[in-house]
Amino acid sequence: MLYGVWTPFASKKPKNSAAAVCSRMRRNLNEPLPFSTMVWLDNIIGEIKERFQKEIQAGIPLTIRDEKTLSGRVHVGSLRGIVIHGLIAQGLQEQGIPHRFLFELNDFDPCDELPPFLDRNTFGKYMGQPLFTVPTHEQGAENLPMVFGEELKKVVSNLGLPIEYYTLKPLYEAGKFNDVIRRALDHAKDIRVIYKDVSGSNKPDDWYPLQVICERCGKVGTTQVTGWDGTLVQYTCKENLVTWAKGCGYLGTISPFDGRAKLPWKVEWPAKWNVMGVHIEGAGKDHSAAGGSRDIGKRIAEEIFQYPNPFDIPYEFLNVGGKKMSASKGIGATAKGIADLMPPYLLKLLMIRKQPNQPFDFDPEGTTLPLLFDEYDRLSEYVAHPKEGQEDFVRIFHLAQIGFPEKGNPLWQMRFTILSFVVQMPHLKLEEEAEKLKGAPLTEEELYALNERAAYVRKWLSEHAPEQYHYRILEILPVLELSTEQSAALVLLRERLEKLPSWKGEDIHATIHAVKAELGIEPKALFAPLYQLFIGRDNGPQMGWFVSTFERAEVLKRIDSATIPS
Ligand SMILES: [Zn+2]
The missing domain is CATH 3.40.50.620 (HUPs)
Incomplete structure (x- = not known):
């Protein structure tokens, strides 16, 4: 087996909560990529x-x-x-x-x-x-x-x-906008009509699409140009033009060129297309709504600047799960805060995996991150074992890579869930467990990737991970209430494990499955008490490997504690 197997957690998720959001995300991430x-x-x-x-x-x-x-x-x-x-x-x-x-x-x-x-x-x-x-x-x-x-x-x-x-x-300042400023001022009336047509906003007859930097107070957000004679503009620095700043009341006349004034956003945007010679420019949902700044920009570009609307890619929001929660954790929803949580290839994958017009939610406190790592690993498998009809998975994997790497085989990587368990177990050595799972020594690149991934896992565990990812080995053995069937299965398993010639994950895995098949017991009925004996819960990382991380004597002792009456 090349890759670890994902053991899904049977977690109970409360409704209408951040966890419910995670569960939606989790479903999304688990779905095959459309x-x-x-x-x-x-x-x-x-x-x-x-x-x-x-x-x-x-x-x-x-x-x-x-x-x-x-x-x-x-x-x-x-x-x-x-x-x-x-x-x-x-x-x-x-x-x-x-x-x-x-x-x-x-x-x-x-x-x-x-x-x-x-x-x-x-x-x-x-x-x-x-x-x-x-x-x-x-x-x-x-x-x-x-x-x-x-x-x-x-x-x-x-x-x-x-x-x-x-x-x-x-x-x-270099005068690159002088020409578009002149045209916008000359066509102020037409621009007012476009505003009215597209968004229904009424601008007074003395409104000109330009804001001068006030010569007295230095503000640009408070000024309004009210006249233009072809060379100079008249402007007022208005006390109450906006709620977030107060103008000084100055009335001035000045040349609007060479950095003394700027166009307002809805005119400046199409002006920039013209000035920069833009062919392709998408925009977020906030700008792309009907009657929004893109619609106004398109008209202004075509009618005032005689410049075609660039090729558009309207894209949806990327939300960060539960704003309140993120703000309280201090991570906010900054690009850096999120980028620091994962390797760059994963951040790229996060953006590639959804079409631009689909919104998505990233919840650092939920399961988004582990599932994203899992998805990356699944894509790696498609690359490592290509099959017909899966070319797009391979394409996505390569697009997520940084730069333009050789399209070689992906690295062996330890699955996130297993890694998150290993780094929390003081008795386990990361590299050793990785080699056990891979079945061969790691290459230099694989070792680097392992340590890099482990660093992200540790950071996530200490700052954001939900409870289901925190593991503690029970020091006091729990008292389990077992059915007759479960007791019998554990007794038989103990016998087989004691005689097992090797203590390897895959052999233990096979032994557990043989016992399960022999006695016709449901997997969960056997797995749950085994996990319970070590970590006090019904689920955990991949069973065979999980058991192999403990000394054989310790495993036998724990099974005895559940099956031998005290
Ligand atoms: Zn002023």
Whole structure:
């Protein structure tokens, strides 16, 4: 046997709780991967090739773009967009289609919220200012947004996706947005009509789609442009334009170019497509709803900037199970918090296994993580023993790998459940148990992977794991109430185990199954008391191997305690 066998836990799950959420997730993860899950990337690549046939033939690199406003620590949900776009880049690269994946670290939006860990008294005054003006609370970073930007870059770099980062402010300052600003101002009336048509929002006649950085107070979130003469704009810094910042009341006239002003999001987004020459850009559900910013952006792009709506991939949310629970644990739902829980290939798999338009939930306190490891191992088996009709499983496995590795055989890995048991047993040595299970010495790579996985398991056990993953060997032997059938089976098993020439997991496994078959006893009726004798519960890791991790004398002693009346 190459891989350990997953012994499902017969856990009782309360309804309407985080555990119920886990049980839903668990079902999802246990289901075989639906066919369409696997080909979504390849389908998208096919559609992209069709739409951009001319550009590809002309050798024009396709530009993929995504962005994140750096107003706080980056939520794990943003990783979904990054990985989807990154996978598209990977898919194009595989086919030798020239492309770039530009990721914007948006440092120019107004600061409209403060991360909870920042002191209100010190940082409150920056509310409404462009993010790049907010100083950092950490040494070494350029400013507050780049603290979050650097954290995101670190998380993403482990995924090995081909990404080029850029920040927004320098582009405005270099005049790259001057032309789109001019066109937006010239067509302010048309933009007001588009807003009204698409989202029903009414803008007054003196509303212009631009926000100037106030020359007096430095805020950008509080200003409104009210006039444009082709060279200069008039603007007001309004006291109550937004609830999160107060304007200073200044009335000014200024050139709107070269970084003095910025476009509001719904106009800026299509402007960026134009400025950056974007071909492909998906967006999360929040932007993709009917009448939302994508619909407005599409109209503005086509009618004001004469630029086609980029190839779209609307994607669903990635939720982190039970917000309250996560917040109380302090992990939050940050990209880093979740990425730290698993090796990068697993994070990639997490994003690949669902189609972009399907929401999914990640629950660090539930069984999501063990089941994800199991799924990865199942995919490894498809790769190790390929069969017809399972090519997509193999494809998914390879897509999850970091970089573009040789498509060789997967490494032998210890199953998560077994590993979680071994690391909690002071009497067991990890490498020894791994070699017993594999039936051969580990290669250097396998040993590395084992220790890496063990580190993730230990972290998860100490910070998040539900009770069912915590094991303790009973020091006081329990009193079991056995049926006559169970007693007889245990007595026979004891006899056979005592005579067993070797003390190997597979031999013990065979012995237990032989006894079970001989006496016609249900597996659970025999397994439950065996687990009970050691760990005080009805289930546990794979039985034969589990018993083999104890000294034979200890096993016989425990069985005696249950079958010999005291
Ligand atoms: Zn002001």
